[in-house]
Amino acid sequence: MDSFKIIAKDKTTKARVGLLTTKSKTIKTPLFLPVATLGVVKTLAYEELKYIGVDAFISNTYHLYFRPGEEILKQFGGLHKFINWDGVIFTDSGGFQVYSLRELIPQGVNEEGVEFKSHIDGTLHFFSPEKVIELQNIIDSDVAVCLDECVEYPVEYEKAKRSVELTTLWAKRCKDKFNQIMNKFDSKNLQLLFGIIQGSVYKDLRKKSLQDIVDIGFDGYALGGISVGEPKELLQEITSFVSQYLPEDKPRYVMGVGEVEDVWFCVEQGFDIMDCVLPTRNGRNGQALTSFGKINIKNSKFANDEEKLDPECDCFVCKDYSRALIHHYFKSGELLALRLLSYHNVYFMMKLFKKIQQSIMEGNFFSSKEKFLKKFYSQQNI
Amino acid sequence: MDSFKIIAKDKTTKARVGLLTTKSKTIKTPLFLPVATLGVVKTLAYEELKYIGVDAFISNTYHLYFRPGEEILKQFGGLHKFINWDGVIFTDSGGFQVYSLRELIPQGVNEEGVEFKSHIDGTLHFFSPEKVIELQNIIDSDVAVCLDECVEYPVEYEKAKRSVELTTLWAKRCKDKFNQIMNKFDSKNLQLLFGIIQGSVYKDLRKKSLQDIVDIGFDGYALGGISVGEPKELLQEITSFVSQYLPEDKPRYVMGVGEVEDVWFCVEQGFDIMDCVLPTRNGRNGQALTSFGKINIKNSKFANDEEKLDPECDCFVCKDYSRALIHHYFKSGELLALRLLSYHNVYFMMKLFKKIQQSIMEGNFFSSKEKFLKKFYSQQNI
Numbered sequence: 001m002d003s004f005k006i007i008a009k010d011k012t013t014k015a016r017v018g019l020l021t022t023k024s025k026t027i028k029t030p031l032f033l034p035v036a037t038l039g040v041v042k043t044l045a046y047e048e049l050k051y052i053g054v055d056a057f058i059s060n061t062y063h064l065y066f067r068p069g070e071e072i073l074k075q076f077g078g079l080h081k082f083i084n085w086d087g088v089i090f091t092d093s094g095g096f097q098v099y100s101l102r103e104l105i106p107q108g109v110n111e112e113g114v115e116f117k118s119h120i121d122g123t124l125h126f127f128s129p130e131k132v133i134e135l136q137n138i139i140d141s142d143v144a145v146c147l148d149e150c151v152e153y154p155v156e157y158e159k160a161k162r163s164v165e166l167t168t169l170w171a172k173r174c175k176d177k178f179n180q181i182m183n184k185f186d187s188k189n190l191q192l193l194f195g196i197i198q199g200s201v202y203k204d205l206r207k208k209s210l211q212d213i214v215d216i217g218f219d220g221y222a223l224g225g226i227s228v229g230e231p232k233e234l235l236q237e238i239t240s241f242v243s244q245y246l247p248e249d250k251p252r253y254v255m256g257v258g259e260v261e262d263v264w265f266c267v268e269q270g271f272d273i274m275d276c277v278l279p280t281r282n283g284r285n286g287q288a289l290t291s292f293g294k295i296n297i298k299n300s301k302f303a304n305d306e307e308k309l310d311p312e313c314d315c316f317v318c319k320d321y322s323r324a325l326i327h328h329y330f331k332s333g334e335l336l337a338l339r340l341l342s343y344h345n346v347y348f349m350m351k352l353f354k355k356i357q358q359s360i361m362e363g364n365f366f367s368s369k370e371k372f373l374k375k376f377y378s379q380q381n382i
Numbered sequence: 383m384d385s386f387k388i389i390a391k392d393k394t395t396k397a398r399v400g401l402l403t404t405k406s407k408t409i410k411t412p413l414f415l416p417v418a419t420l421g422v423v424k425t426l427a428y429e430e431l432k433y434i435g436v437d438a439f440i441s442n443t444y445h446l447y448f449r450p451g452e453e454i455l456k457q458f459g460g461l462h463k464f465i466n467w468d469g470v471i472f473t474d475s476g477g478f479q480v481y482s483l484r485e486l487i488p489q490g491v492n493e494e495g496v497e498f499k500s501h502i503d504g505t506l507h508f509f510s511p512e513k514v515i516e517l518q519n520i521i522d523s524d525v526a527v528c529l530d531e532c533v534e535y536p537v538e539y540e541k542a543k544r545s546v547e548l549t550t551l552w553a554k555r556c557k558d559k560f561n562q563i564m565n566k567f568d569s570k571n572l573q574l575l576f577g578i579i580q581g582s583v584y585k586d587l588r589k590k591s592l593q594d595i596v597d598i599g600f601d602g603y604a605l606g607g608i609s610v611g612e613p614k615e616l617l618q619e620i621t622s623f624v625s626q627y628l629p630e631d632k633p634r635y636v637m638g639v640g641e642v643e644d645v646w647f648c649v650e651q652g653f654d655i656m657d658c659v660l661p662t663r664n665g666r667n668g669q670a671l672t673s674f675g676k677i678n679i680k681n682s683k684f685a686n687d688e689e690k691l692d693p694e695c696d697c698f699v700c701k702d703y704s705r706a707l708i709h710h711y712f713k714s715g716e717l718l719a720l721r722l723l724s725y726h727n728v729y730f731m732m733k734l735f736k737k738i739q740q741s742i743m744e745g746n747f748f749s750s751k752e753k754f755l756k757k758f759y760s761q762q763n764i
Contacts (some may be wrong), residue, residue: 038714045718046702068710072686076706084702304454320428320466324458328450332420335717336427 003192003219004251010365014243014270017360020220020251022142023189024080024088027055029251030267030360032258032353033090033275034346037063039083041346042280043339046085052315052343053350056088056142058275061135062097062127066120070138078140090275091141093132093174095148095167095196095224096255102152109149111169129173133193137181141191145222146174148196153230160200163225167198168212175216192219194253200225201234203241210245220251220273227256227276236265243269260289260352260376264369267356279349283341286330289348293379295323297341302327311381315347385574385601386633386654392747396625396652399742402602402633404524405571406462406470409437411633412649412742414640414735415472415657416728419445421465423728424662425721428467434697434725435732438470438524440657443517444479444509448502452520460522472657473523475514475556477530477549477578477606478637484534491531493551511555515575519563523573527604528556530578535612542582545607549580550594557598574601576635582607583616585623592627602633602655609638609658618647625651642671642734642758646751649738661731665723668712671730675761677705679723684709693763697729 008017018029034041034049036057041049049057059079068082076082079089097116098109104117113128129147136144147170149163178193185191195213199205213221223242226235239254246252251272257263258276266274279289286298290310295302297309305323317326317340329337352372359368390399400411416423416431418439423431431439441461450464458464461471479498480491486499495510511529518526529552531545560575567573577600581587595603605624608617621636628634633654639645640658648656661671668680672692677684679691687705699708699722711719734754741750 038710038716040711040716040718043717043721045698045722047698063714067714068685068706072706072710075686076688076704082704082707082710084704084707303450304457306458316427316429322458322464322466324450324454325464325466328420328454328464329422332445332449334420334422335425335720336422338717339425339721340427 002249004249006249008361010360011363012366013268015267015356015360015365016270016272017357018251018272020272022088022192024086024142025055027088028357029272030353030356031056031273032263032349033058033273034279034349035060035275035277038067039064039079041342042284043335043342044280044346046083048343049085049087052347053354054087054346056090058090058092059139059141060094060097061091061132061139062094064091064139065094065125065135066118070135073138073140078138080140088143089139089141090143091136091139091145092255093136093145093147093196094127095145095150099150099152099225099228109166111166113147113170129170130177133174133177133181137191143192143194143220144178145194146171146196146218148198148224150198150225150228151200153200153225153228155200157202157205160198160202160205164199164205164209164212167196167209168216171195171213171216171218175218194218194220194222194251196222196224196255197242198225201230201238203238206238206242207245210242214247218250220253221246222253222255222273223271224255226254232262235262239266239271240269243271246270258349261373263352264356264373268365268369279345280342283343283345284338286337286341287345288341289345290382291375292381293376295382297323297326297337298330299327303331307381309341309344310348313344313348313351315344317341317344317347384631386631388631390743392742393745394748395650397649397738397742397747398652398654399739400633400654402654404470404574406468406524407437409470410739411654412735412738413438413655414645414731415440415655416661416731417442417657417659420449421446421461423724424666425717425724426662426728428465430725431467431469431728434729435736436469436728438472440472440474441521441523442476442479443473443514443521444476446473446521447476447507447517448500452517455520455522460520462522470525471521471523472525473518473521473527474637475518475527475529475578476509477527477532481532481534481607481610491548493548495529495552511552512559515556515559515563519573525574525576525602526560527576528553528578528600530580530606532580532607532610533582535582535607535610537582539584539587542580542584542587546581546587546591546594549578549591550598553577553595553598557600576600576602576604576633578604578606578637579624580607583612583620585620588620588624589627592624596629600632602635603628604635604637604655605653606637608636614644617644621648621653622651625653628652640731643755645734646738646755650747650751661727662724665727666720668719668723669727670723671727672764673757674763675758677764679705679708679719680712681709685713689763691723691726692730695726695730695733697726699723699726699729
């Protein structure tokens with residue numbers, strides 16, 4: 001059974017609308033995944049995710065391994081059952097933590113895997129490619145990814161090259177382990193496994209990695225090592241370069257992308273899935289996404305502003321709360337403020353992706369993009 | 383028009399059910415007020431208060447004076463409009479802050495009022511009895527209270543005596559100022575004003591204060607200077623002593639009471655209204671109220687507990703979340719945890735007060751109390 005089906009293509013760009021069928025449910029792409037590191041989209045309840053229309057989120061294998069830990073996840077029968085949520089769950093592999101928590105990896109990585117210190121208590125732990133597949137099986141996510149080595153930016157060519165080789169080697173072992181585990185499941189209940197492409201900003205390495213990973217063969221392909229501090233032009237250059245070589249018929253996932261302009265760009269390049277912490281992390285810092293641009297609600301100019309956060313938004317926050325009120329909550333340290341902006345921002349992203357899907361279906365993706373971004377940069381009502 | 387009407391009396395105790403009519407709406411007593419210091423019941427959205435069935439809360443004049451401040455409140459036309467909530471709002475007068483923030487009152491209090499330093503920036507401010515009435519009028523609360531001097535426990539007799547005298551003096555000035563302001567309003571739109579009784583744990587002072595305040599005449603009477611660190615026996619002794627002298631036909635408010643056993647006790651003594659930060663403050667610290675007693679969800683014994691927080695509760699938290707999951711959130715520092723327990727605890731209190739009202743209506747208050755507390759102390763399902 002094909003897990004991915006393209007149902008519409010834009011005529012002037014590479015943008016497309018697809019249906020991704022996972023064991024939990026079938027969901028539409030382009031798809032934005034809010035980040036639920038520990039099984040929760042920070043500050044939001046699952047009921048709220050349903051209201052907002054969140055079909056899927058991505059959780060973190062590394063963090064779930066520590067909390068609640070394998071035993072609890074096994075006892076409950078996986079994360080879906082533990083958190084009582086029937087949406088689609090993606091999991092990352094821990095590869096990004098190899099990058100972001102590298103001070104916890106005193107010995108570096110080797111072919112076997114990566115030994116690291118717990119960020120909680122300093123105890124030593126080991127992740128092999130096989131281990132992260134096992135863990136993602138215990139988590140029982142709908143979409144798992146291979147263990148990869150994500151390198152920092154900027155990085156020397158030789159180091160990036162080695163990370164590509166290691167990522168390929170690990171991808172093979174992940175695939176083998178995955179097949180071995182999936183043999184026990186019936187065909188309706190299979191996890192999907194995505195391969196991850198590395199290669200930093202070096203095009204030949206990106207191409208090599210892509211070919212290696214595609215040769216192994218996965219249910220989808222993820223572009224890793226992006227959004228790690230490189231300039232926006234390089235992000236755009238690499239995503240558009242890679243996209244031309246990715247198989248048409250498989251879902252394409254660009255990891256860590258969530259800025260509004262990058263989202264439009266990556267969809268235009270034919271990417272189907274993205275994830276990003278920004279809507280919630282920035283929300284907790286006071287930043288709200290609005291149709292007319294980003295605002296920081298902590299700014300004193302909002303102290304007496306009777307306008308809604310985004311006059312064009314119909315979420316409950318924009319219905320019930322003025323900017324002045326949310327400003328008051330932030331200034332007063334009220335936790336509700338963090339939730340309100342997280343809710344609104346995730347709602348904004350979901351609506352944005354619905355708009356994108358619709359524009360592709362209706363054949364006006366490019367003009368919708370131009371119109372959306374023009375307004376987004378206008379700051380006219382702010 | 384009478385703002386308070388007793389609709390049922392228990393035959394064996396002093397417990398009663400009443401209807402308190404405020405300019406916002408008519409609500410039933412016994413009534414529990416969650417605390418919304420800055421206009422928000424910490425972590426909870428107004429929609430949630432509606433789901434929970436919260437008819438009223440109490441906000442803090444002192445804190446609202448600083449944030450959002452008089453100007454914003456005036457601009458929006460009061461707190462109801464600022465927060466977009468049509469429930470009943472009580473405000474306290476700042477008297478409790480005279481007690482709890484007394485390190486900010488270098489000069490002490492005098493007849494004129496109290497000069498204090500802002501807890502935010504150290505600037506000097508002055509609250510007179512007239513000022514707190516004006517402020518509560520700007521806040522546009524439904525029920526305002528007089529400025530009082532709340533003293534610490536233990537306190538010397540002479541100091542408590544002076545605080546009673548000052549509280550009486552201020553109460554007169556509050557009433558005068560209140561009448562002067564209310565003259566401008568039509569009779570449907572009047573705030574209610576409650577007098578506050580002080581006197582620490584000295585019965586003669588309590589009686590003196592009570593007589594003074596009742597002589598001035600208010601829409602209701604609040605017992606202040608309770609729950610300031612005195613032993614439970616003294617709290618019970620003073621509340622039951624005072625209650626026998628309070629006018630039957632006016633609402634009786636015991637401030638700062640919210641422990642489950644104290645609630646039953648005070649209702650039994652004929653009190654109609656209580657407020658307390660505990661359901662939300664303790665919730666944020668991991669303590670949940672359950673039918674079988676209090677639990678601290680952070681306790682490691684809950685790490686793998688598949689049971690609901692309170693198996694007998696039907697709130698959304700108890701429907702969707704296991705103890706193990708909430709434990710996981712607390713351990714992981716997820717803010718959602720704070721909200722879940724705040725929601726559940728406020729729900730618990732609202733249900734408790736509904737049960738109390740019902741038991742009085744049905745004539746079985748005392749047996750209901752015995753049954754409830756027996757289970758509450760049992761810890762049988764925990």
